[in-house]
Amino acid sequence: MNANAKAIEIRSLSKTFYVGLRRKKTVALKSLDLEVERGEIFGFLGPNGAGKTTTIKILVGLLRPDSGTAHLFGNSVRGNRARQQIAYLPELPDFYDYLTPGEFLKHCGRLSGLDYKDLRQRIPEILDRVGLNPIEKRAMRKFSKGMLQRVGIAQTLLADPDLYIMDEPQGGLDPLGRRWVKDLILELAQAGKTVFFSSHVLADAEAVCDRVAFLQNGQLIAQGTLRDLIRAQPGQWEVMVEGSAVLADEELKALTQSGQIHGENACLVPAGDAGPDALLPALLAKGYRIRSVKEHFSSLEEIFIDAMDNKPRESAS
């Protein structure tokens, strides 16, 4: 492993599919450039059909790009060395019908080069860690989607690789399961692992990612740290005032952009770019009691929707 190499380095990656008998051209990736640092949790976000899975499949060696290069820790994704350092979770996987999770993990572990002695110890531990019975004797055809997702995550943990590439890791899971995956990703990052995952559920990414990239129609339209992306948009101030009488105050209307009842209080949004500087003294002068003043930044979802409207944004990262 090259000690200075990035965990993931993608340069000018392009991929086009020709679908059906008429060979209809579908451009999946257009000259994609992307870098992921070691130890990062990186969210690869975009709507369905944006090219997330195509990128991931190229990274793990399942697809060949038409042009461009992709390296994992400095090793080309076309070679076996790159695959020695990764674990991959496909989107909504389904495994062997007639094998138990233990048998399946043994199969995966042997293919990753682990010996029987290690596997005998690790498999029950990992099954327990993902919330499955360590001595589960049921065949996997009797498993729910959520249980299969847990088996899928278990197989990624087996060889303790440096890079986890996960395609929609929270797919098929209930809220508790989603929370568990979030915690697991944070645990992996704390252990110094790099986690690269795709998702179209932005709240999931917002909760764990160090950096994110938005992909649309095979092109990167925004990337950066969450803080940078969020700060790149001016925040919106909210002033919470006790009671609702303030909403009827004609003198204050010039200083507010909007106002609405919020429980027993009124929530005012100051007018202009100056924030609450003009509004606050006016409120105090009129004897209104201010409960709180806060700057409200866009959520990742708002930034995502904004980015989808073709407004490229690159933050310092």
Add this chain to the structure above:
Amino acid sequence: MTRAIVTIAATTFKESIRNRTLLAILFLALAFIASAVVLAKLALDQKVRVITDWGLFCVSAFGVLLAILMGVSLMQKEVRRKTLYVVLTRPIARWQYVAGKYLGLAATLLVEVGLLSIAMLALLWLEGVSPGWLVLKALYLSMLEILMVAAVAVFFAAFSSPYLSGLFTLGIFVVGRSVPHLIEVIEKIDLAVPYYVFKSLFFLLPDFASFNVSTQAVHGLDISWAETGVLTAYSCGYLVLVLFFASWVFSRRNMT
């Protein structure tokens, strides 16, 4: 290198041998073989011949059916369900996957066709006949033919859909069984295309007809050890070649 092949073969064997659909086909085949007892009663003094003929037919027909079904579905099922993705993204070569898959399939077929053969031999023993080398050779050659069919099925499954793979394999099997008849036909009729073109084409096709020796076995016509040896070498060479091309195609395949 060997570890990956053995691991994939062992998993394929476990998964196939526990497959309920395939087990149902196996039980149906056993029932068909057992029905030889009823047919033999109708044949009066030809009981042994009927059991041998019907038994060899059932072993071959159900063996080929199982080979095609398993051969075309094993890989495609793994692609469709993304099981293959977690296998191929580990540090193994794709040819190792194809080799492991085929060996697992071959082991399953050996067990299942072996059971059918034992059932047929048991019927002969119940009739008080000790099956000689001739019947054993016929069963052995039938097994070789089934293993070749499985290799052809794996080859087609490496790049096409299960339905097309099944059709192609069945087509190759039917043509392969008819090669001598087709050669006879083209020798007798005047064709615009030169004879050697057809002859070369037939050379590329597996000569399954030579492995079908049930007529000799039923009528007690000897199959020499030399002939058995040549057919063994031919089948091994053919399936290695077919698996080589299957691996070559599969290595270039995009997993979309």
